[in-house]
Amino acid sequence: MSRGKVIGIGGVFFKSDHQADLNEWYTKHLGFERTEYNAVLFPWKSDRDHVTVWSIFPGKSKYYDGPFMINYIVDDLDAMLARLESEGVNIDPKRQEDPGMGKFAWIYDSDGNKIELWEPAKE
Numbered sequence: 001m002s003r004g005k006v007i008g009i010g011g012v013f014f015k016s017d018h019q020a021d022l023n024e025w026y027t028k029h030l031g032f033e034r035t036e037y038n039a040v041l042f043p044w045k046s047d048r049d050h051v052t053v054w055s056i057f058p059g060k061s062k063y064y065d066g067p068f069m070i071n072y073i074v075d076d077l078d079a080m081l082a083r084l085e086s087e088g089v090n091i092d093p094k095r096q097e098d099p100g101m102g103k104f105a106w107i108y109d110s111d112g113n114k115i116e117l118w119e120p121a122k123e
Contacts, residue, residue, distance in 0.1 A: 077119035
C-alpha cells in the first residue's frame with residue numbers, strides 16, 4: 001500500500017452550546033470517562049477484529065436527522081437499553097437485527113443528537 005492515505009478514524013468531534021451538560025449526559029448514561037484533556041479514549045482490543053465505519057449518506061437519507069450520527073459498539077444492547085430506559089433517556093422504539101451484522105438501536109443525547117448503538121453479531 002502506498003503511503004500518505006487515511007487509515008482509520010482518529011476521533012469524533014462536534015460542538016454544543018451546552019458542553020458541560022452534554023459531557024455529564026455521556027458520562028452518566030454511556031459511561032464515558034474523560035481524560036484531563038476533556039476527551040474520551042476508546043482503545044481497540046486485540047482479541048477481536050474491530051473496524052470503524054466511515055460513510056457518506058445521501059443528503060435526503062431518512063436514516064438519521066442532522067448532519068452527523070455516531071455509532072457506538074456496545075457489549076449487551078438489551079441490558080444497555082433497559083438501563084437507559086430506567087434513566088429516562090430518549091430511546092427510539094425502532095430496532096434492527098441483521099444475522100451478519102448484529103443488533104442496532106437508537107437513542108438521543110440531551111442535545112437531541114441521534115446516536116446509534118450497535119451490538120456486533122456473535123462469531
